[in-house]
Amino acid sequence: MNSDLLRAAFEAFNAGDADRCVAFTTPDLIMNLAELPEPRHGQQAWREGFEMMRHAFPDLRAQIEDIVAADxxxxxxxxxxxxxxxxxxxxxxTGNHIEYVSHEFYRIAGGLIAEEWICSDTATLFRQLGVA
Incomplete structure (x- = not known):
């Protein structure tokens, strides 16, 4: 089931296991991020984003609050x-604790994540970092 795939992927994310996360994606993964004008492509681009977030927030965890799957x-x-x-x-x-919500949509192909659309509440994140 596709929702189980995403649950497993976020378990790997929470464990900080980039290799396991990447194993859940297609080689030509497409990442549509709300704050970027163009999509990013590929597993290496995903890994770079993961590593940037883990460097900045080493204890970062994602809690699934809602999950809906269709087709x-x-x-x-x-x-x-x-x-x-x-x-x-x-x-x-800053040493600040951060907490923010993200709404994310995924397209699954061949049992792997092929595309993602991510719309995170970065305004809240930046306020918590003292920027906004």
């Missing part, structure tokens, strides 16, 4: 929590 799509409402312990987009570590 080849899975929709999630997630709550991310962590501590800002490393540089994040030029912002030096």
């Amino acid at each position: 080849d799509r899975v929709a999630l409402r997630l709550r991310f929590r962590g501590t800002h312990s490393g540089e994040f987009l030029g912002i030096p570590p």
